[in-house]
Amino acid sequence: MNVADERDLAVRRLIEEASAKMEKDGPGPDTLAHIRQMVASLAERADLFPLQDFALPKEGKSQRYKLGSGADDRFVLYLNTVLPGKSTFPHNHKTWAIVASVLGEERNRIYKRKVDANGQPAGIELVEEKIVGPGDAVVFGPEDIHSVHYEDVSPGVQIHFYGQALETLSNRSGFDAAGNEVNYNKSMMKPTAGKV
Ligand SMILES: [Fe+2]
Incomplete structure (x- = not known):
C-alpha cells in the first residue's frame, strides 16, 4: 500500500472509531481523553504525513489541509x-x-475568562502553557480558550481534530491584543486547501 492509501485508511479508521466511541459513551472528558490518545498515536506516524505531500504555506505562516470528515x-x-x-x-x-x-x-497558551467586581466580562488571563511536541496531543472543550505559538526553528506539521468542521462554525470568539472579545470565524480564516 502506498503512503497516501495508508494515510487515508488511518484517517478513516480514526474518524470511525472516534465517532463510535462518542456515540457509545457521550462527549465527556473520558471520551475526549480516549480520542486524544488515538490522535496522538496517529501523530506518531510521521511517515504518513511527509512534507512533500503537504506543501508549506505560500502565503502567511500556516496552511490547512482537510484529511477527512465524518457525516454531516x-x-x-x-x-x-x-x-x-x-x-x-x-x-x-x-x-x-x-x-x-x-x-x-508548538506552544499552547491556555486562558480563562475574567470578570470585574460587578461580575461583568473583563477579558482573559493566562493560566497555563503546554508545549506540544511530536506525538503529544492536547484536548480542549467547546468553551476552552487557547492560543498557539509556533516558535520552533524549522517547519512544523500538526494534526487538528474537531467535533465539527471549522468552516461551519459561526459563533466562535477570539480576543485581540487589547483583550477585547472579537468574532473568530470563517471570515477570519484562511481557506482550507483541497484534500491531497
Ligand atoms: Fe484553536
Whole structure:
C-alpha cells in the first residue's frame, strides 16, 4: 500500500472509531481523553504525513489541509503545515478540539475568562502553557480558550481534530491584543486547501 492509501485508511479508521466511541459513551472528558490518545498515536506516524505531500504555506505562516470528515461535517481531521513565527489570537472553538504535533514543537497558551467586581466580562488571563511536541496531543472543550505559538526553528506539521468542521462554525470568539472579545470565524480564516 502506498503512503497516501495508508494515510487515508488511518484517517478513516480514526474518524470511525472516534465517532463510535462518542456515540457509545457521550462527549465527556473520558471520551475526549480516549480520542486524544488515538490522535496522538496517529501523530506518531510521521511517515504518513511527509512534507512533500503537504506543501508549506505560500502565503502567511500556516496552511490547512482537510484529511477527512465524518457525516454531516462532524469529526473533521485537518493537517496544518506551519512556519516559525506562526501565532494566533486566543480563541475558543465551540466544539471539542484535539491538537497533536507530527513535527515540531508548538506552544499552547491556555486562558480563562475574567470578570470585574460587578461580575461583568473583563477579558482573559493566562493560566497555563503546554508545549506540544511530536506525538503529544492536547484536548480542549467547546468553551476552552487557547492560543498557539509556533516558535520552533524549522517547519512544523500538526494534526487538528474537531467535533465539527471549522468552516461551519459561526459563533466562535477570539480576543485581540487589547483583550477585547472579537468574532473568530470563517471570515477570519484562511481557506482550507483541497484534500491531497
Ligand atoms: Fe484553536
